[in-house]
Amino acid sequence: MQNLYAQRVKDFQRLLKAAELDGYVCLSALEMRYFTGVDLAAEEAVLLLGTRKAYCLTKQMMLAKLTGIEKVFTPVSISGDLLAGSLDLAVQKKMLRLAFNPSGADFVRGEYLSRAGLARMDGVVEEMRRVKYADEAALIQKACRIAAAAFREVQPQIKTGMSEEEVRILMAAAMISRGAESVPFNIVCFGENCADCHHTPSEKRKLKANDAILMDFGCFYKGYCSDMTRSWWHGSKEPAEYSKIWHIVNLAKEAAARQLRAGLPAAAADKTARDIIEDAGYGPYYIHSTGHAIGQEVHEAPTLRANSTEEIEENAVVTIEPGIYLPGQFGVRLEDSYLVGKTQAKNLTQN
Known part of the structure; x- marks a missing residue:
């Protein structure tokens, strides 16, 4: 889909013109x-x-x-310093008004470009990245499907007596074997640890015959990430309250997901999920935002939180992940990733 990379460059070039700039020096590996x-x-x-x-x-x-x-970028071989070479080339091409993103440069390079007179251009590429091109959405969906398929393989292998760390290793291996480049996060929680939103898996905590399980995991595929969470009860003696909060969380997730569409305020998605949990009496135990965008990074803008002033744009990819956490007992979080359309959203986690 090289034409889509060309389109990205053209779209960015329009932004340069609008800012009355001649060029942009890009140092960020992500960009x-x-x-x-x-x-x-x-x-x-x-x-x-x-x-x-x-x-x-x-x-x-x-x-x-x-x-x-080559159809988008002309390769230029430089024997000396690449950064100095880029400024020399800019002079040759009569690019006099240059900019750079200071957050994409280390301190030394940022100081070098500032002293050279380059303007700061903060957040412009990040803003572009909110809306996914078709190739990006396809790569995120592939990452989601890798993670989902790995989970379907690993879940039946989880047995009483296994440690959280053992399950974490199984999940990582299953995602890598399916083509994942890397595994940026892979949270496995048993029992009381499910009430810890970002628990670190332990070799010591073994799965009991009747225990809560929470797994939050994702992978990178060709530079784009996935994010999903599953919670369930291991064993035949599921407590009534666990069943109750699982269904409340699921109801909140599905209601917020149904609401997703272009132009929806991010705060509205959070409110939909949060109202359901609060109305059920578990408001104090919902301790994080309802979701966030994903893409080249696991957490991107916008965040679906109560005080957000942003809207969710068409072709953004966002997570919906409400949860209820009862300290010392267990917790439930359920999460899928969605591609936002004009009137509804597509669940990328499901095949």
């Missing part, structure tokens, strides 16, 4: 992958995006890695 589809480290390459042309400056030994992006 470089966003624009090129190639995994490049800051020491390997610098992108110079002009209003008409775009260049990828790199070392000679890295040129083979850029095969396939």
Whole structure:
């Protein structure tokens, strides 16, 4: 889908023109992958995006890695310092008004560019990344399906006596074996630990014959991530209160998900889920936001929280993940990821 990378660059070039800039020096590995589809480290390459042309400056030994992006970025081999070379090239191409993203540069490089007179251009690429292009949505869906398939494999293998850490390792291996690049988070909780939202799996905590289980996990696939959570009771003696809060959380999740559409205030999605949990008497035990966007990072904007002033845009990908946590007893969180459309959302976690 190289044409979509070209479209990203064109869309960004329009933003440069609107800001009355001639070019943008890109140092962030995240942004470089966003624009090129190639995994490049800051020491390997610098992108110079002009209003008409775009260049990828790199070392000679890295040129083979850029095969396939030539229609969008002109590769330029630099023997010396890549950053200095990018500024020299900008002068040659008469790009006089340059900018950079200070959050995408380390301190030394940021100071170098500031002293060179480059303007700060904060958050512009991050803003673009809120709305997913078709190739991005497809990669996120693939990451979601890898995680979901891994869970379907691992869940039947979870037996009494296994440790949280053993299950965590099984999940990581199952996702990697299905093509995941990496596993950024993989939370496994048993019993009372399910009431800890971001519990660290333990080798000591073993699964009992009757125990709550909560698993929150995701993976990266070609630079894009997934995020899902499942909770259930292990054993035949499920407490009535566990069953009660599970159904409340599920009701809250489904109600918020049904509401998802372009233009919906992020706070409204949170309110829908939160009202259901509060009306059931468990408001004090819902201790986090209802969701967040995902993409190249596990947590992106917007966050679906009560005090948000943002709206959810069409083609954003967001999670819905309400929960109820009873300290010292157990907790339930249920989570899927959704691609937001004009009038409804598509559940990417489900096949």
